[in-house]
Amino acid sequence: MKIAVVGTGYVGLVTGVTLSEIGHCVTCIDIDQTKVEKMKKGISPIYEPGLEELMKRNIRENNLFFTTNHREGFKDAEVIYIAVGTPEKKDGSADLSFIEEVAINIAQNINRNVIVVTKSTVPVGTNYHIEKIIKQNLVNDIKFDIVSNPEFLREGSAVFDAFNGDRIVIGADNNKAAQIIEEVNNNYGIPVFKTDIKSAEMIKYASNAFLATKISFINEISNICERLGADIEGVAQGMGLDNRIGSQFLNAGIGYGGSCFPKDTKALIQIAGNVDYEFELLKGVVKVNQKQQRILIEKLEQRFGELGNKVIGVLGLAFKPNTDDMREAPSIVIIKELLNKGAIVKVYDPIAIESAKKVLEPGVNYATSVDETLYKSDAVLILTEWDEFKEIDLSLFKQLMNQPIVVDGRNCFDLKGALENDIEYYSIGRKEINRKSEELESLSNSIR
Ligand SMILES: NC(=O)C1=CN([C@@H]2O[C@H](COP(=O)(O)OP(=O)(O)OC[C@H]3O[C@@H](n4cnc5c(N)ncnc54)[C@H](O)[C@@H]3O)[C@@H](O)[C@H]2O)C=CC1
Numbered sequence: 202m203k204i205a206v207v208g209t210g211y212v213g214l215v216t217g218v219t220l221s222e223i224g225h226c227v228t229c230i231d232i233d234q235t236k237v238e239k240m241k242k243g244i245s246p247i248y249e250p251g252l253e254e255l256m257k258r259n260i261r262e263n264n265l266f267f268t269t270n271h272r273e274g275f276k277d278a279e280v281i282y283i284a285v286g287t288p289e290k291k292d293g294s295a296d297l298s299f300i301e302e303v304a305i306n307i308a309q310n311i312n313r314n315v316i317v318v319t320k321s322t323v324p325v326g327t328n329y330h331i332e333k334i335i336k337q338n339l340v341n342d343i344k345f346d347i348v349s350n351p352e353f354l355r356e357g358s359a360v361f362d363a364f365n366g367d368r369i370v371i372g373a374d375n376n377k378a379a380q381i382i383e384e385v386n387n388n389y390g391i392p393v394f395k396t397d398i399k400s401a402e403m404i405k406y407a408s409n410a411f412l413a414t415k416i417s418f419i420n421e422i423s424n425i426c427e428r429l430g431a432d433i434e435g436v437a438q439g440m441g442l443d444n445r446i447g448s449q450f451l452n453a454g455i456g457y458g459g460s461c462f463p464k465d466t467k468a469l470i471q472i473a474g475n476v477d478y479e480f481e482l483l484k485g486v487v488k489v490n491q492k493q494q495r496i497l498i499e500k501l502e503q504r505f506g507e508l509g510n511k512v513i514g515v516l517g518l519a520f521k522p523n524t525d526d527m528r529e530a531p532s533i534v535i536i537k538e539l540l541n542k543g544a545i546v547k548v549y550d551p552i553a554i555e556s557a558k559k560v561l562e563p564g565v566n567y568a569t570s571v572d573e574t575l576y577k578s579d580a581v582l583i584l585t586e587w588d589e590f591k592e593i594d595l596s597l598f599k600q601l602m603n604q605p606i607v608v609d610g611r612n613c614f615d616l617k618g619a620l621e622n623d624i625e626y627y628s629i630g631r632k633e634i635n636r637k638s639e640e641l642e643s644l645s646n647s648i649r
């Protein structure tokens with residue numbers, strides 16, 4: 202089938218590339234000329250494992266094209282996917298200006314009957330808004346249908362998710378259109394769930410809000426565990442064994458970040474507010490997340506008192522491993538606060554340094570390796586659980602740092618290893634490990 206995809210962020214690019222991989226002829230359209238030039242050469246503008254190989258192959262086989270020109274991109278397209286951003290406005294609601302612009306682009310440039318599929322995460326009712334804008338601005342006498350097809354991929358495993366997702370949600374009022382979009386997706390081999398348009402739009406927000414709730418919940422439990430001397434890892438494992446709860450998304454840490462959970466939770470609070478419903482639970486989730494992002498600063502202050510002139514190394518900047526995406530990364534909030542408190546901040550990330558430079562405060566020192574970050578630091582914070590950090594030789598902390606104090610926001614190391622390597626180790630929801638502690642012997646025995 203001939204398909205156009207508008208917008209080549211994570212969602213648009215992965216959608217376009219994987220649709221070409223399953224046998225469609227796809228043209229991706231973006232208004233960013235530099236990005237399009239890169240993509241035409243098979244270079245991915247985002248770091249996403251496996252994506253570039255698929256891009257290159259499908260470009261070579263003439264299944265995948267890129268353009269900045271909407272008319273050229275829509276030419277003969279039977280299906281048009283909308284995958285532009287829906288960022289957060291100041292009041293927390295979703296900014297639909299990119300979506301509205303694309304609706305006008307479509308109305309002015311389509312030359313045949315077409316199905317318009319919205320992949321972007323949009324508030325309930327937006328697909329009808331898109332339909333209205335297209336109708337009002339149509340230039341040619343053609344017919345079109347609208348379909349909601351929200352995206353559930355995760356950054357860092359987006360290609361894997363495209364072929365192994367749990368479900369594809371198709372929301373439509375017209376059975377024929379729903380059936381065609383189901384056929385388009387056939388070769389992904391993923392179960393399809395069909396529903397009406399508004400419910401499909403809500404499934405996306407409710408899913409993200411639920412996952413965010415799970416994270417804030419386990420983070421609160423971890424804070425209580427710390428105070429009571431219970432161990433969050435065991436608690437999460439024990440909870441997850443109940444199939445009704447499930448073991449995923451129970452990793453306590455420094456709060457969720459990224460381009461979607463923070464904005465989608467706030468947008469859903471607004472969506473509910475618009476129909477006079479106060480979503481109290483979700484408001485709590487957002488508040489807990491904001492508090493959790495500061496938890497490592499509290500731990501540092503408890504240990505040092507003042508942070509002025511302390512050299513703090515930071516390992517990990519991206520909001521999660523395997524991506525260079527810095528959108529709403531907890532590292533931004535934490536580093537800003539460290540600088541405000543007068544600390545000297547040295548940071549390292551295996552992939553996200555260049556994107557981090559665009560968003561972090563001036564005054565940050567960028568290191569090029571773990572060793573350089575550790576060297577003569579008074580404490581090290583771990584903010585992203587990259588494999589490179591999980592595999593660090595633990596003896597390096599004592600060898601390279603002024604004092605081996607590690608405040609780990611992602612529970613990368615086991616307590617026994619930290620203890621054996623003389624690390625003063627603070628993590629999330631677990632016992633503190635500290636050679637200075639008088640309980641050292643008994644603690645050591647209990648861990649062994
Ligand atoms: N990033 C993610 O992992 C996921 C994102 N989503 C949702 O998907 C949507 C897109 O998100 P991202 O891929 O992160 O977007 P993004 O913001 O990274 O990229 C959007 C792209 O659209 C382009 N664009 C804007 N207006 C355009 C126009 N009129 N014509 C052509 N191109 C245009 C921009 O130049 C940009 O390259 C959002 O609604 C988001 O909530 C859903 C699931 C996962």
Ligand SMILES: O=C(O)[C@H]1O[C@H](OP(=O)(O)OP(=O)(O)OC[C@H]2O[C@@H](n3ccc(=O)[nH]c3=O)[C@H](O)[C@@H]2O)[C@H](O)[C@@H](O)[C@@H]1O
Nearest residue numbers: 352353354355356450451452454456457458459461520521
């Ligand atoms: O709508 C979206 O954009 C996407 O949002 C998330 O995907 P993503 O943001 O890429 O990453 P996640 O793996 O969900 O992680 C989000 C944040 O939660 C944090 N997290 C995740 C899991 C966990 O157990 N604990 C935890 O703190 C991560 O560190 C990260 O900061 C969802 O998982 C996707 O299904 C959805 O499509």
